[in-house]
Each structure stands twice: as C-alpha cells, then as structure tokens.
Amino acid sequence: MGLRLEQIVPWGRSRSEYIQMFDLTEADLQDKILDCGSGPASFNAEMTALGYSVTSCDPIYQFSAEQIQQRIDETYETILGKVQATREKFIWTTFRSPQEMVQTRMTSMRHFLADFPLGLQQERYQTHELPNLPFENNQFNLALCSHLLFLYSDQLNLEFHLASILEMCRVSPEVRVFPLLLNMTGETSPFLEPVMQALKEQGYTVNLRQVPYEFQRGGNQMLQIKTS
Template sequence: MVMKLEKVVPFGRSLAEYKSMFALSEADLDKTIVGVGDGPASFNAEMFGMGKSVVSVDPLYVFSSDEIEKQFYSVVDAIIAQVEASSDDWVWTYHESPEHLKENRVNVLRRFLSDYETGKREGRYVVGELPSIDFGKRAFQLALCSHFLFLYSDHLSYDFHRASVREMLRLAPEARIFPLLTLMLQPPPYLQPLIEELASEGFEVTVEKVDYELQRGGNEMLRIRTRA
C-alpha cells in the first residue's frame, strides 16, 4: 500500500501515555518491544534515551522528518478545533483541555523528530505495515499497537484485524492493543469474535481496564498471550 501523507494525521503519544495505555510495568520496559503503528509517538525516542529497546514499524516512515513535521502543522489546528467542538466526547483528566492536548502533541512530535533520522539509520524506525511485517518469528518479547487496530474498524476488515493480531503474535509471545473503541466511540464490532477465535485456539486473552482515557470510554486494553 502506498501511503498518502495528506491522509495521515501524524499525532503521537508520549512514553508516559504508552505506560498508562498499556499498563507497562518496569519489567515490561526492559523487554525487547516492537511498536506497530507507532507513527510520530515519542515512545521509542524516550525509551532509547533510557537505554531500552524499541523498534517502531509504520508505513509513515517512508517520509522524511521535514515531511512529517509539515503534515503535522498543516492539520493540528483543524483537529484541535474538532476536538473542541466535540468536547464531551473526550475525558479531560490526563490532558486538561484541548490546548493542553495540542501542547502535548507538539512536544511529542518534537521529541520524535529529534530522534527520527538517527533512529531510522539505526534500524529503530522501520518502514512496514500490518498485516505482514518483515521481522523473524519471536524477534521481540512484546508487541504493542495503539490507536490503529479496532479504532479504524470502519475502514479495515475483520480478516485484516485477525491477520494483524496473528502477525503481532508471530513477532512476540504477547501483544497488547489500545484502545478498544472505534473512531465513533463505539465498541469495535470485531473485538468479541476475535477474542473468541483466539481463545479457542488456546491463546490467553484478556480485556483489562487501564489508567488512561482520552476518548470517552477508551480505557481498556486487549492483552493476548501465548500459553507456555
């Protein structure tokens, strides 16, 4: 798939947000992690700064830092205006207000951009996309995916979701996905069937409440583990 940059909303989240969204423990942070669809999150940059191991995989990384930055600034104000217009759909605890959200997203982007070109050369930002990622079986200990799977259920099929989750579980023995909500703030239609399918195949599947909620109702994570 060739990604069109003008269709992308390059909003990313910070390490603190990743920790809350995925309930990451100190032990989790020491694992080798693949962040699928990390986009312009500063998770990788911040983790790298702490000596931790993250590889981020995203089709966005075909673009240069200048292109990603330009795209961010071309959409940020319109998106924050949309958020302001639908303020009741958002929970203003972690982020206190739409202005604070914008400030956070700008800071995250800056942190990401400061690391991106070097990280790309070091193989920490890799161009790739679900449902097929070019790393070997069990190349990582933990696979994370935030704000992509389930969120875009209106645009991506059940088969795509199933293949993508299987791919995450090929890359790592444990996968976590957040949030369990569509863009319309609805329960994702594929969630329950996928849970049942994975459970029937012997995976340990749990839906867990986490300490992060920005989209109203988006405070749950899916954890899937391969049984030992």
C-alpha cells in the same frame, strides 16, 4: 498502490501515555518491545534515551522528517477544531483543555522528529505495514499497537484486524492493543468479540484488562494476547 501522506493524520503520544495505555510495569519496559503503527509517537525516542529497547514500525517512515513535519503542521488545526467541537467525549483530567492536549502532543511529535534520522540509521524506526512484518518468530518479547486497530474499524476490516494481531503474535509471545473503541463513537469496536473468539479458537490466551488511562470517555481497556 503506495501510501500517500495526505491520507494520514499523524498524531503521536508520549512514553508516559504509553505506560498508562498499556499498563506497562518496569519489567515490561525491560522487554524487547515492538511498537506497530507507532507513527510520530515519542515512545521510542524517550525509551531509547533511557536505555531501553524499542523497534517501531509504520508506513509513514518512508517519508522524510520534513515531509512528516509538514503533514503534522497541516493537520494540527483540524484536530484541535474536532476535539474542541466534541470536548464532552473526552475526560479532561490529564489535559485540562483541548489546547493543552494539542500542545502536549506537539511536544511529543517534535521529540520524535528530532530522533527520527538517527533512529532510522539505527533501525529503531522501520517502514513496515501490518499485517506483514519481516521479523523472526518471537524476535520481540512484547508487541504494542495503539490507536490503529479497532479504532479504525470503519476503514480496516475484520480480516485485517485478525491477520495483524496474528502477525504480531508470531513475532512476540505477548501482544497488547489499545484502545478498543471505534473512533469517536464511544462504542466498542464491533470486531472486538469476533477477534477474541477467533484468537481463543486458535489457542491464544486472551484478556480484556482495565488500564489507568482514559482520555476518550469509555476508552480504558486494552486487549492482551499471550501465546500460552
């Protein structure tokens, strides 16, 4: 069955959030980067404007900018309401209030929407769905995945997590995933340990790294996987 837009809550972060979430150095930024589950984040648009190389893939890119914009407008108030109702689960330093957080994210998503038509033409935005990517082995240097794996462990099973990470490892010698929490619970995903164990058994080097980003309380670790 095809993806239905009403199943998706589009929400996108900025380049500066990506840099902190994945602890990206200038050398990392120079890499050929693949962003999986990139949605309406402005990372690709901002990186491209600065001359870096990012390819983003997400099933949401099958829809038009107008359709994605409409879905963002439909979900905006719901997200604001949820964050306001659970504000103690977040750390309010980067953003001073739920309103400021939502406004910042809307700015990022508007940036994405403005870049989306050109990015599609340039194949910087591609409609693909984990766990299957159509790329060559090691086509990229660094693959990122933010706010998809682990976060939705109540909807995406262990098999999906492992297959998705192995597929990212196939197309890139280094993979980083953030955050590692199960959505809104503040608890680490129950899949983290079994995924790490399975990856180690298959010969990957696996590290948990603290990062300089913590918005959801307790969400300040990324998983880093290297093929050697």
